[in-house]
Amino acid sequence: MLNILIIDDEADMRHLIEMYLGNSGFACFSAESGFEAYGILENNVMDLIILDIMMPGEDGFEVCSRIREKSNVPIIFLSAKGEEWDKVKALQLGGDDYIVKPFSPGELVARINAVLRRTGGLKSDMDSIQIGKIAIDMKARKVSVAGKHVTLTLKEYELLLFLIEHKSQVLSREQLLEYIWGIDYTGSLRTVDTHIKTLRMKLGVGDYIQTVWGVGYKLEVPD
Amino acid sequence: MLNILIIDDEADMRHLIEMYLGNSGFACFSAESGFEAYGILENNVMDLIILDIMMPGEDGFEVCSRIREKSNVPIIFLSAKGEEWDKVKALQLGGDDYIVKPFSPGELVARINAVLRRTGGLKSDMDSIQIGKIAIDMKARKVSVAGKHVTLTLKEYELLLFLIEHKSQVLSREQLLEYIWGIDYTGSLRTVDTHIKTLRMKLGVGDYIQTVWGVGYKLEVPD
DNA sequence: TGCAGATTTCAAGATCCTTTCACATTTATC
DNA sequence: GATAAATGTGAAAGGATCTTGAAATCTGCA
Structure with missing residues (x-):
């Protein structure tokens, strides 16, 4: 608590x-x-x-x-x-x-x-998350897809976690920057695109991250 | 308030x-x-x-x-x-x-x-809307008709939302352009027709969007 | 300081959406 | 019915947004 x-x-x-x-x-x-x-x-x-x-x-x-x-x-x-x-x-x-x-x-x-x-103050009581073929070990900060371990950078990891936390919700680039990068980020919106790109690549097939044209991105969970 | x-x-x-x-x-x-x-x-x-x-x-x-x-x-x-x-x-x-x-x-x-x-000052606290056979999940920006998911473009989505918000009201092309496209839109009135066309097509049978001759369009909800 | 990896920027190309246009069809009016 | 005005429709041009690879910059660490 x-x-x-x-x-x-x-x-x-x-x-x-x-x-x-x-x-x-x-x-x-x-x-x-x-x-x-x-x-x-x-x-x-x-x-x-x-x-x-x-x-x-x-x-x-x-x-x-x-x-x-x-x-x-x-x-x-x-x-x-x-x-x-x-x-x-x-x-x-x-x-x-x-x-x-x-x-x-x-x-x-x-x-x-x-x-x-x-700020690192959130100790999730969940140790692991499973979404489709993606498994996340929160304590070890390790992510694996279909049993295979993938190495994510800090931003990629945070982005993935945020997307999963808000799965099925469309999130604008502005929102992602504000919540993940923080309010003091002043760089380009396109930065998000690049991280989305690398995340998609590392997650492999599965089409988890979807583009919502003119709005932003969302993570869709397979049934 | x-x-x-x-x-x-x-x-x-x-x-x-x-x-x-x-x-x-x-x-x-x-x-x-x-x-x-x-x-x-x-x-x-x-x-x-x-x-x-x-x-x-x-x-x-x-x-x-x-x-x-x-x-x-x-x-x-x-x-x-x-x-x-x-x-x-x-x-x-x-x-x-x-x-x-x-x-x-x-x-x-x-x-x-x-x-x-x-301007984002109005926070609708509704997450989903149900009108006849049309269901809208606002957070996911997902629209389904009779349980079947349909993909709407940005303008189609905004148009549908606006029509639903003003259901049973006749809206002129001018009004739709001003409210959805914004006051600074300078294009043709007929643009609305095209989007109405694609929306009707995607919503399928049901005759939700009705033409009011000489005035504009309205969305009628079935009882 | 110099290195290696991470992050961000950039710009060309791909993709998708929007708008326009021309013509067909419908509706109102005389 | 004939006519004019308004609406419906398909296709194509035009725009806007996304993707992507590569280069530039930043950061932490030895």
Whole structure:
């Protein structure tokens, strides 16, 4: 069970997120100010923090700085749509991602998982995944196709895992870059294509990764 | 609940729109000048702005420019019939759509929804739709008719979705082009016919898409 | 520093989608 | 019915998007 701390001055927002995350199997703590949060952090180990930027008194950026003095816990910023703030500043201060209100439960959970994976905080309770002829040993980070071991690079592995996690869903290049590469990636969209290419090659026949013209890619599981 | 800001110097028009939108479940804010609007925007997050072009003092175009300096919130321009104005200029300044006075409540709401969809501000929480024998899985972008999977191209898919969203409503070619292709589409009206043709073919028997002679098309749902 | 592997960029070519066009067909009106 | 206007249809031109191989750049490590 992973611990998540929500820091937001609005009680409604805190409860909403607690409800979302509770349903997804996270243990939630919440604080209505940085001050309250520090107390919680002294006595509990958090796996991730969701931090509202716009708060009376200490704002999210200040709270983030303070937390970073003591801890590297992943932090996801919460910003209202159109709110003026600096993405770059958020990253410099040590934020790991941000999410814009209003958001859907699914989006929130997806982002949390993505951040946890990137920062290595997600210890999947699953040891292995089997999709069609593809077998993944998560602990050993080993992938085999039809019993034959294939060597994937880091990005290929992450891409495959993300596709499998969202199997049958169409994912845009933008989404893939955001979730796998992170929000601070500024390179070309075409990068995704290249990794898709090598992944397809290494997975061999089977046509797992499909192109959805004009939209993106998806992984289809055979019946 | 989505926030919409109405900027118009005429009090009657503001109240009319507020009434329309209030009934449709939007939260309305209103300003009688750009100046007043900036104040509201500093303290509130808007999901969309309806902006009258012809206003004393700062006109709509100027206000739009100012807003665009800080925000990408979608903007719909309001113009009186016959009023001289430049559609191209509106788009260059960052407008997302325009509507000509007088308009009907339904038209206004339809345009707002279309813009929100295009700009990604509208998060439909429905993952799948079932209409007659047509089943749509939105996440997978998969469409099946009578259990049989059919492959739709991007435009066909968008067209089908829009028709379903406005089922039983007659939609003109102009409307379809504006809502699906976007306000800046400059091609032929007959393009719609071709896509209707291929859609009909792919959906097979069932006569879902009906021609309304001299007006446009509509999708009828069987009971 | 220099190397090897990983990642990213680039651009030509392939592929698929969109739009247009010309002509056939249907519908409304007189 | 005849006529004009609107719609249906097939094919082909035109565009846009994807694939791919190779080159350039980056990164971690000895």
